[in-house]
Amino acid sequence: MRSEDDFELPVEGKLPAGLSGTLYRNGPNPQFEPRDANYHWFVGDGMLHAFTLGQGKVTYRNRWVRTNKWRLEHDAGQALFGSWGNPMTTDPSVMGAESGVANTNIVQHAGRLLALEEAHAPFQISGPELDSIGSFDLGGKVTAHPKTCPLTGEMVFFAYADDPMPLSSKVSWGVADATGKLLKRETFEAPYCSMIHDFAVTRDHVVIPVLPLTGSLQRAMAGKPAFAWEPEKGGQLAVMRRDQGVASLRWIEAPKGYVFHVMNAYDEGETIIVDVMRYASAPLFPNADGTRGENAAAYLVRWTIDLTTGTVTETPLDDLAGEFPRFDERLSGLPYRHGWFVGQSLKPGDFRANIIAHIDLETGQRTDWTVPAGDAISEAVFTPASPDAPEGEGWLTAVVYRGQLNFSELVVLNAQDVAAGPVASAKLPRRAPFGFHGNWVNA
Template sequence: MLQRRHWLAAVLAAGYAPELLAQGFASSAPELLPLLGLDGEGLDAADTVIEGRLPAGLRGRYFRNGPGLMQRAGQRYRHWFDGDGLVQSWTLADGRASHRARFVQTEKFRAEQQAGRFLLPAFGTAIRAERPVRGPDSVNVANTSVLPMGGRLYALWEGGSAHELDPVTLETRGLKVWSEDLRGMPFSAHPKVEPDGTVWNFGSANGRLVVYQLNAAGAVVRHALLDVRAPAMLHDFAVSQRFLVFLLAPITMDMAAVRNGTAMLDAMHWTGEQPTRVLVVDKADFSRTRVLEMPACNVFHFGNAWDDGRKLRVDYVQSVALPELNLALNQVMRGERSNRDGSTPRVLEIDLQAGRLSVAARDESVEFPVVDPRFVARRHRHVWYPMATDIGDRWGFNGLMRLDIETGARERFSFGAGTVVEEHVLVPKPGSSREGEGWLVGMGYDIARRRSFLSVFDALRLANGPLARAWLPYAVPYGFHGKFHPA
């Protein structure tokens, strides 16, 4: 049923092996240490060195997920998306911070850890399957994001099921089945959680979308399967007061190329002469949909959306076209700097009555947009991003930016050329209600010190610099996405 199942069948028929890339990777270079990955063991720091002062009201756990294991037995993944999921937990309380990281014990991870080599195909790397592949969860790497919900914690990957973890120990409890009729259906890595705890999500299923509504306890309220000609890759979406919004990029899959030995990601084709379709789904009735068109664009991440019944506004980050993006990520996995053009902020306005679209574009190099969680699916004005600032010869993002999407004003902070900055999330100040009144919390890596750190900013005063940094005694592989769960 799933498009990925067709890929898996083709992979089994092709019978090919991964490139030997680990031999050429300069693992001793300090700027490459987080890209080397771990060997499958966890990390623990019961205490950390605090620079500055952690806010007294900042209490809880900050969870992150990302690719943590990149190579086995001299073979290295070609693409960053392929690494096995490493979930981190920062515990913050009483001015102190501790850190824990554990690999998600997926079926794939356990088998390959025992064998000491790659056994199964990966999304961006061609590998001959040495174990039965019964469906997407046979190759699920659980490496993209996390969802704390109803006292539970889930590790997410867009191609398959969520994995439940113990929120304290990070021990893997197993695959999550939301309901029997949804068993094995994909549960995307970017669920949207409204202030009342309602969760919206989707999964891509062979040109169709399964859409979910869950309550705050994690029970399925509604779901539906929509035949919308979904693209070969669909990573994120946005939610407003009344609608779910998807940007369906013109990405197709060459299954013949996969059968001939091409990795799934390399077999995707960007047909830029075709439009990106804007799919608007009514939250109250999933069968009520509308499709508009805009010039071709590739989008991985959304900030937020809001509507007043007449106009719908969506902010997102527009990436480069898929071939250029994959080339850049392959360069990163080889330990090479990429000079590809960066992704940039956009605000899409849809006149629902007239069916007209307009897009406001900016030129800052950003990614991983976040908003105040109290304003998800509500009218908002602030979006926060990691940002690349032009300071010397840098690797990746080295600063943070807050953008006021109403006025266009921005505020920035740069760590300088020697730091790589990851996604930061907004943590509201207890008892506050003003948008952005809280802390921006996230991770970074200091190349000279060869250490990763947690940084905490006043979210409305980025230019003042971090209030505190908690330094780890080691480097952690770069992650994708995280969530903060208050104590």
């Protein structure tokens, strides 16, 4: 049902005839002024955006995710919860209450639309209405980047700090079948509490990177950062077989640095190939003593994990700083050729993406499209031209903020010809807050 704040957007260019469905996007947008002096952008309330395309038209709707936290604060007319669940800055009236924000990603599995974040259960949404339904039970926390296996239809997921005690070193992983039924959930102890945003899944393996962006309740209670960069702790990769789980767990030393996002991964004989956006140090977070950290940039690299020797070799794949890697997810966990990411050619420490890049991993060739100075691009989401189209043949959808004019617009690009720029665009009636992740769902 349409409401007064739904909009049919004016379209420039021609929308692809076969592109029919909805681009969903998620990101943090606090409902009220935060309580914490050390408030972090990552913990704002989830806000969803739905761009529905079909018959040459684009309609737009956006809603907050009405989590338990959102409802309690909405009724109170003020913020009640501290950042990262910090008890020192949480109002006593809500101590122990469900505090999820569902602000990082939105995925569809088994016909359910799920808003996801780092530290709570998935939150189910109706699509494209964006009505809040409630928590979806997969046995506990699920982080923002589950992987759907194209061979089995299973959704493989993980969670870090998976313990009632905040900022614990426990990590879980699990599998839900193609209907959404939980098949397996196991927990193991990591060397320390690490912020683990993403992981890698292949046909046969799971790789969970435990890297030294550490969490510490003791540090948070002392008024210092809950999460901080501690490179001296080193990094480890938890490697397991999907069919054996924790019984097959082994630890392999990781290359130095930090990873927020994995592009894709696959098995190759006795090795696992994992393509990641790797930072020299974790950006956007301080050092353990509270001093400002280095805002390093990420670059696309390949980790080749040798299962025989238990070692990792790192190979650069491209020299453009960037983030939010995507690929043709019909090949999730399998050998692949085409990838996309948003690039940054601005001054160091400026994380606004101003480039959409396509990389051919077979030839090493990169092509890209750059927006004017002052503009910024969201993650670019790939959608195949048809279910049986060749790999990489399809469309990219992204949201561009036009800085000089202070509005946002949806853009559609040919995924194999990004240098040509958008084939169509649709202007929003207002600026869309910068967010994190999104996904396309066919009509």
